[in-house]
Amino acid sequence: MYEYLTGLITAVKPTYIVIDVQGVGYQVHCPNPYHYQVDRQHPVTVYIYQSVSDSDISLYGLVDEEEKQLFLQLLAVSGIGPKSALAILASPDHQGLIDAIANNDVSYLTKFPGIGKKTAGQIILDLQGKIQQLSLTDQVDEVTDHQDEPALLDALAALRALGYQERVVSKMKKQLAKKPGRTTDEYLREGLHLLN
Template sequence: MFEYIIGKVTYVCPAYLVLETNGVGYLIYSANPFRYSSKLNQEAKVYVHQAVREDAITLYGFKDFDEKQLYLKLLSVSGIGPKSGLAILANEDHTGLIQAIENEDTAFLTKFPGVGKKTAGQIVLDLKGKLGDLGIEEMGSYGREESQLSSDTHIKEAIEALEALGYGAREVKQVEKELKKNPKESTDAYLREALKWLMKK
């Protein structure tokens, strides 16, 4: 139904952002809502996918058209739901994801929460050779987030975002220790670092 929504970012939290347009605030789930932090109370364009179930109508947001198309292709795979699709997109190395699929690297794919060996194999089977038309770039933010929050608060928000994506308590505890070793300037930066570390471990 929707291709994108242009509006003012009025709220950002670990699982979603709120985009207000024409007096309506749209709750939009995102792989990394904190990349919109620098656009708080400013206008942003968010590409969206609307998922309709018997008990809910949900919006999922993406920074550009190609990121949305990658998400839709992931959803077409049996075993990949809206939440696990977001968790896969949260890793900003989308080129690495596509290369893993092309190289049938199921070990890489099983590092994502909710993706077991069977689902990883299905991703390769369904998507290999079908992602080359996407102009994928790294999942960027809208610029440096200016924040007066403490480093501990940024880490806490990043951890909450990981939990919202489906990462387990053991993984979260490990990555929290790593994040404390290297101070960052924003929640977005901490979350990006956490996702990179989780994919390398």
């Protein structure tokens, strides 16, 4: 089992990053791949969860130990798999998630793709009282490179990959296009904020 990988980010795609660890490229699925930038000079550490099934072995990457702990707690809920947990954690407001669980806020949880009332209720039932008030902080570094339309298209592709329906993504495109000059990460965060 992997705890973390430290290496160079060689690719950033809508659903995953590629991290090169001493010449081996690992495909790592992330809640928000655009948190990372391709950088072949400065190594980064990504906290890892390895999922093994009959037909697949996948790696899931989290920003820090606290986010990984929250991811593992979500996986402990009946009906939540790694992809659903990633979609939930794609929202930058992790404290809002923790508060929603603590306050029985089913409507907040059903805003995430693939989470219906039954699953939201199960999340609350399984995690209420167990989920700690994690000291989750937003550690995403602001990207200053100017990106325009390609950044928006990448962010929309990431929303689709997270499971949001095409009609919702199309609506989002109109709203996000009014804010040119943002990075993919900023567009994605803004889109998730509007959706939630």
